[in-house]
Structures are given as C-alpha cells and as structure tokens.
Amino acid sequence: MLKTGIYVDAENIRLCGGYGMRYDVLVELASAGNSVVLRANSYLAEDRERTRDEPDYRQKLYRYHDVLRQCGFKVIKKYVKHFVDDEGIITTKANADMDLAIDALLQARNLDRVILLTGDGDFIRLVLALQNMGCRVEVIGFNHVSxxxxxxxDSFLSGFLVPGLLPMHSSNGEMRQRGFPINYNPERGFGFLRYYSLTPSKGLVPESVFFHCSKAPEVNDNLFLDSSNIFEFKVVKNPDNSNRTEAWDIRSLDD
Known part of the structure; x- marks a missing residue:
C-alpha cells in the first residue's frame, strides 16, 4: 500500500488559475490504485479584520473551510498581516510556506509519496529534501508554475488535465475534455490530443483522440506544435468518417 500525503499551497493555487478546485476530486486522485491518503493539509490565509467586520466574508470563508474538512483535509490558517510603509501605503502578507515545509518534512517519515499543489519555486528545496528522505514527490499546478x-x-501534472478538478462551464451542458496536442502535422493540419480519465483502480488513464485544425477555427495553428498548450474540446463520433472518434469545437484554454 502506497502511503500518500497531500499538501496544498491554497493561496498560490487560488491566484494561479485554480480557484474553485474540488478537493474531493483531489482526494480521489490521490487514493486511486494501491494508495491510501494518510495526511491531507491545506494552507490558507484568513484576514482577521475582515472576519471580524464583514459577516458575508466570514460566512463564505468558514463555509469553505468546512467543505475542506468534510473532504478529509486539515485546515492550517495563516493570518494576514497589514503593514504601512513610510508613504502610508498598506501592504498585506500571509505566507504559509514555512508551515507547509516543516509539516511535510516531519510527516514524510511515515509517507511514501507526497502530492504537492503549488507553482511556487520556493518549494524546490523542500522537494529535494523529501526525495532524499525516500519520498516520491508529485507536483500539481495550474498557471505560472516554476x-x-x-x-x-518526480512528476508534474497540470491541474487543468485532471478530470473534474476544475469545473468546466458549458452553455449547453455538453461534456467537454481538456487535453494537449501530440504528433501534430502542420502541413496536413491534423494530429492527436491526449487527455485523461480518472478511475478508482488505475488513477489517471491516458487516452488519445484524432483532431483536424478545421475544428479549431479560432486557434492559431502553431499552438498545436507546443505540447504545453492545453485545449478544451468535445469528443464526438463523426458520421461522415465511419463514426470515427474525433475532437470537435477545440478552444485554447487561454481564450
């Protein structure tokens, strides 16, 4: 049994494209296959002045904390501090990096794998230290990842590619996927998109689907040459091509 710990740098994730991330899906991902989650920590900021003075903020924040606890996470709060410089400009700071790093190092003695959700390059030394303790370290991030x-x-996975981790909004309720391009032929305008399904027994299972650039009229053709670019699309059976499975209505995630 693979003993796993999850550590979420929640403020970094929130500010870098992961707002609205579903913690229950994260637990499902970490628990898939021969794995059991022993630790699950989320490090968040709380502005105590707003908590005291703004009932709506307090209610929304504490409801969010309750949801995390229901998903099995321990909520570690870092209280926002306000600083005033010589010119009277107010700045705020709430950095939980040290708390996360210390907890992960102490708890890693009982873990085989650490899933770290952040894009902050300040955690490189933590990653190396955990690896030297014998842990496999998997990083999940969204935008602006170091x-x-x-x-x-040991591995990096874009959170955008984990099915259900972030909600996808569709005007007609259709099922859409997120994936990245592989084996694109610019001269003929076709290639394949790689995407994932999430299963309890195997975790993330990679799947590939054919696409033609004509199904992405608003996408720069050159974007398909870079596998780091992520696209949203729907998977359909093309009746004009022997019901072949294809990706249609392809849109860049940056649109």
Missing amino acids: SELKEAA
Missing part, C-alpha cells in the same frame, strides 16, 4: 520546480519533482 520551470525549476517542474524539473525537480
């Missing part, structure tokens, strides 16, 4: 952090980790 390239050095990706290289230091």
Whole structure:
C-alpha cells in the first residue's frame, strides 16, 4: 500500500488559475490504485479584520473551510498581516510556506509519496529534501508554475488535465475534455490530443483522440506544435468518417 500525503499551497493555487478546485476530486486522485491518503493539509490565509467586520466574508470563508474538512483535509490558517510603509501605503502578507515545509518534512517519515499543489519555486528545496528522505514527490499546478520546480519533482501534472478538478462551464451542458496536442502535422493540419480519465483502480488513464485544425477555427495553428498548450474540446463520433472518434469545437484554454 502506497502511503500518500497531500499538501496544498491554497493561496498560490487560488491566484494561479485554480480557484474553485474540488478537493474531493483531489482526494480521489490521490487514493486511486494501491494508495491510501494518510495526511491531507491545506494552507490558507484568513484576514482577521475582515472576519471580524464583514459577516458575508466570514460566512463564505468558514463555509469553505468546512467543505475542506468534510473532504478529509486539515485546515492550517495563516493570518494576514497589514503593514504601512513610510508613504502610508498598506501592504498585506500571509505566507504559509514555512508551515507547509516543516509539516511535510516531519510527516514524510511515515509517507511514501507526497502530492504537492503549488507553482511556487520556493518549494524546490523542500522537494529535494523529501526525495532524499525516500519520498516520491508529485507536483500539481495550474498557471505560472516554476520551470525549476517542474524539473525537480518526480512528476508534474497540470491541474487543468485532471478530470473534474476544475469545473468546466458549458452553455449547453455538453461534456467537454481538456487535453494537449501530440504528433501534430502542420502541413496536413491534423494530429492527436491526449487527455485523461480518472478511475478508482488505475488513477489517471491516458487516452488519445484524432483532431483536424478545421475544428479549431479560432486557434492559431502553431499552438498545436507546443505540447504545453492545453485545449478544451468535445469528443464526438463523426458520421461522415465511419463514426470515427474525433475532437470537435477545440478552444485554447487561454481564450
């Protein structure tokens, strides 16, 4: 049994494209296959002045904390501090990096795998230290992820590619996927998109689907040459091509 710990740098995730992330899906991902989640920590900021003075903020924040606890996470709060400089400009700070790092190092003695959700390059030393303790370190991030952090980790996965981790909004309620391009032929305008399904027994299962650039009229053709670009699309059976499975209505995630 693979003993797993999850550590979420919640403020970084929130500010870098992961707002609205579903913690229950994260637990499902971490628990898939021969794995059991022993630790699940989320490190969040709380503005005590707003908590005291704004009932709506307090209610919304505490409801969010309750949802995390119901998903099995321990909520570790870092209280926002306000600073005034010589010119009277107010700045705020609430950094839980040290708390996360210390907890992960102490708890890693009982873990085989650490899933770290952040894009902050300040955690590179933590990743290396955990690896030296014998832990496999998997990083999940969204936007603005440090390239050095990706290289230091045993694996990196874009959170956009985990099915259900972030909600996808569709005007007609259709099922859509997120994936990245592979084996694109620019001269003929076709290639394949790789996406994932999430199963309890195997975790993330990679799948590939054919696409033609004509199904992405608003996408720059050159974007399909870079596998780091992520697209949303629907998977359909093309009746004009022997019901072949294809990706249609392809849109860049940055649109």
